[in-house]
Amino acid sequence: MEYQNQNHCPVARTLDIIGERWTLLILRDMFLFGPRKFQDLQDSLQGIAPNTLSTRIKTLEAKGIIERRLYTEHPPRAEYRLTRKGLALAPALKALKAWGDKYTAESG
Numbered sequence: 493m494e495y496q497n498q499n500h501c502p503v504a505r506t507l508d509i510i511g512e513r514w515t516l517l518i519l520r521d522m523f524l525f526g527p528r529k530f531q532d533l534q535d536s537l538q539g540i541a542p543n544t545l546s547t548r549i550k551t552l553e554a555k556g557i558i559e560r561r562l563y564t565e566h567p568p569r570a571e572y573r574l575t576r577k578g579l580a581l582a583p584a585l586k587a588l589k590a591w592g593d594k595y596t597a598e599s600g
Contacts (some may be wrong), residue, residue, distance in 0.1 A: 498595060508556050510581070514540050516588070517576070522558065527573040557581070577581050 499505065499515045510516060514537065521536050522528055528536075533545055549572060559577040560570045 493528075509551070509557070514544060515552065516585070517543075518548055518552065519574075519581060519585060522572070522574050522578070523582065527561070527571045529569070529571045533572075544561070552578070 510519065517537055517540075518528075518533055521533060525532070525536075525546055525582055530545065534540065534542060534548075536544075537545065549558070553572070555577075556575055558572045559575050560572055562570050565583070
């Protein structure tokens, strides 16, 4: 399967949005734990820089995969939750988990 232009390839377009390690781990956490605050994600994702987390969240929000909801106005505090479009990624994440269970060994 060869594509002249990667913009016509659905795999390439999808990877442009979610094909980065931290992005997939943000999605994993949202599937496992539901709506998450920035600090929840920061605590869970050991080693992610706050600016990287912020950038990934903004991208997911801009693409309609997650949505931001304020839970206090003063000071403004938000949590992030999967949209219907984000929830549609469940089979892909489950497939990645199944592949990892089968073909990767746990360290330790």
